[in-house]
Amino acid sequence: MSSPLQIPGWRHIYSGKVRDLYASEDPGDTRILVVASDRVSAFDFVLSPGIPHKGELLTTLSSWWFDRLDDVPNHIAPGELPDAVAGRAMLAMALEMLPIECVVRGYITGSGWLEYEHSGTVCGIPLPAGLRNGDRLPEPLFTPAYKAPMGEHDENITFEKVVELVGAERAAQLRDTSLAVYARAAAIAEEKGLILADTKFEFGTDADGILRLADEVLTSDSSRYWDAETWRTGATPEERMASFDKQIVRDWLAAHWDRQGEPPELPADIVERTADRYRELIGRLTS
Template sequence: MSEAVIQTDLDGLNLVHRGKVRDMYEIPGHDDKLLMVATDRISAYDVVMSDPIPGKGKVLTGLSLFWFDLLGDIVENHLISAEVDEYPTVCVPHREILAGRSMLVHKTAPLPVECIVRGYISGSFWSAYQKDTTVCGFELPAGMKESDRFPETLFTPSTKADIGDHDENISIERLEEIVGVDRAAEIASTSVGLYQ
């Protein structure tokens, strides 16, 4: 079994962000691009776990590439390539670590929120419902059981928390304050449309 990649340190590239799972690098001479590297770190419930899973970053990258390809005609994405041979030459010495777990992407501004679409009551939503039938501003029918289907698909955005903090559910009104009314409507409509 291969050794887990807990973090990367790539000479010649500038580490700009180490997230819960991914390391992101700027590439000298390519100001409009980033190199994203998926490590084998595990993040659950907004916490980075101490034990990585070898190869997990490659699986995560493969899943991302699948969805970017499938949805590319519907939602624009930042992917340029996942083929190391197509990366700038400064990346080539790191081929062994980058192969299968990295993507060259356009530098863009990410949405400052997470887009969550729910069709069934489970997880944190189920926990909140057990205390009150109004969850995230949605008045839900009494008597629902865990994993019941909602009467209609729900869009429940949340904040994007830093490492160690927890994401917080936010209202549509708060989303509108963060991204603007028109952008919020586009985000909600696209998210629900992709789900359905």
């Protein structure tokens, strides 16, 4: 992973798989600068090379969604961004982040499909027999994961485990807010001819204990988007699930890596196709 940028007036404090966080050098300024890089991750590994202009694309899409969910408390803070990262950064409130990835699945695919094939469940939740890869679920599922530290694998957990980690009231708030935001976003996507198959949210609490939507929201990195018309008419799972996200990267990596050791470098055409799909998603949603 490359070294974080040096930004005048800001001190680097943390790097995740995609985002770098900075604290103000002004002791009276408690805001955090969140910078989206061009790094791309899959299967909990940061891959090489990055996706050109990905940081700008993710920030644009997150900002668009935050604007449409402005009645949901979020982490956005006012202020002027440093020129060096304008377009791919946000100013955010300092929050105590909760160690839960709030995953909502409206359709069955990915790791959920693999589990269903084996046991008829998704994250331990029993589902009706006869579902196909890419089918819509009877109702959206809240399937949380424990957000592991950098370099470790996230772990699917039960709702009961969420209660143990954050308490019953906060756990219910995470579940209910996640399901409600997913339902609203899925309806907006549907109006644009898109299916929001699944997504994940992250939340933190501010100094007053208010739960706030944080990090990114409903981006190509945190969500699966499919073309609705292709989903209705496709004969195979690949046709049905024509995606506008980093599924191209996941599919290539799954076919060319056994998940042992370091992942291989992404080919140029995979990088280019992924960037094109990110741009196409923004165009379709915001037009």
